[in-house]
Amino acid sequence: MDIEKVVKEFLSSLRITEDGSLLYGDERMVFTNSVLMSIAFVAAPYERFGDTMTAIYRRSIEKYGRKTAEENEHLGAKNALEHLLKFFAALGWGRPEITEFSESRVSFKVYSSLYGEEAGNYLRFKGKEPPASCPFGYAVEGVLNYFAEKERKPSFISQEVKCGAKGDEFCEFIVFR
Ligand SMILES: [Zn+2]
Numbered sequence: 482m483d484i485e486k487v488v489k490e491f492l493s494s495l496r497i498t499e500d501g502s503l504l505y506g507d508e509r510m511v512f513t514n515s516v517l518m519s520i521a522f523v524a525a526p527y528e529r530f531g532d533t534m535t536a537i538y539r540r541s542i543e544k545y546g547r548k549t550a551e552e553n554e555h556l557g558a559k560n561a562l563e564h565l566l567k568f569f570a571a572l573g574w575g576r577p578e579i580t581e582f583s584e585s586r587v588s589f590k591v592y593s594s595l596y597g598e599e600a601g602n603y604l605r606f607k608g609k610e611p612p613a614s615c616p617f618g619y620a621v622e623g624v625l626n627y628f629a630e631k632e633r634k635p636s637f638i639s640q641e642v643k644c645g646a647k648g649d650e651f652c653e654f655i656v657f658r
Pocket residue numbers: 594596597613614615641643644645646652653
């Protein structure tokens with residue numbers, strides 16, 4: 482993936498309304514810095530609510546993945562997945578790379594995951610050992626499960642087996658059924 486091209490294309494397609502909204506298609510976007518984003522979205526909720534957050538995130542982010550799959554159904558599962566990961570890359574969340582795509586198993590890596598880096602730093606600063614912290618796998622689950630349901634096949638579940646938050650060189654996810 483040519484990450485620079487992806488980000489520049491995304492930026493040039495943003496529309497600015499007279500009242501100051503940034504729109505990407507119909508979606509309102511916002512620029513924020515990585516510390517704020519990761520603390521608000523990942524680190525602070527985990528710190529406060531622990532593993533309870535995992536179930537909540539899994540459900541809501543999986544649902545988001547399904548929604549994007551529905552919008553891109555015509556692309557098929559693999560391209561719809563690439564489309565979603567490209568969007569995450571355009572947002573500056575790290576460079577994704579799909580390393581395996583088969584009928585029952587998908588693996589992918591994310592280099593320089595924003596969540597991994599910042600949530601890891603934050604939790605270490607607080608004296609805690611960071612867990613695998615990145616939500617990408619749940620969104621991918623959603624995409625694959627949308628197509629699995631259409632085909633009446635078993636659903637997928639994701640695991641983040643490596644994470645920058647834990648000191649790994651990159652984040653790695655396996656999504657399988
Ligand atoms: Zn990670």
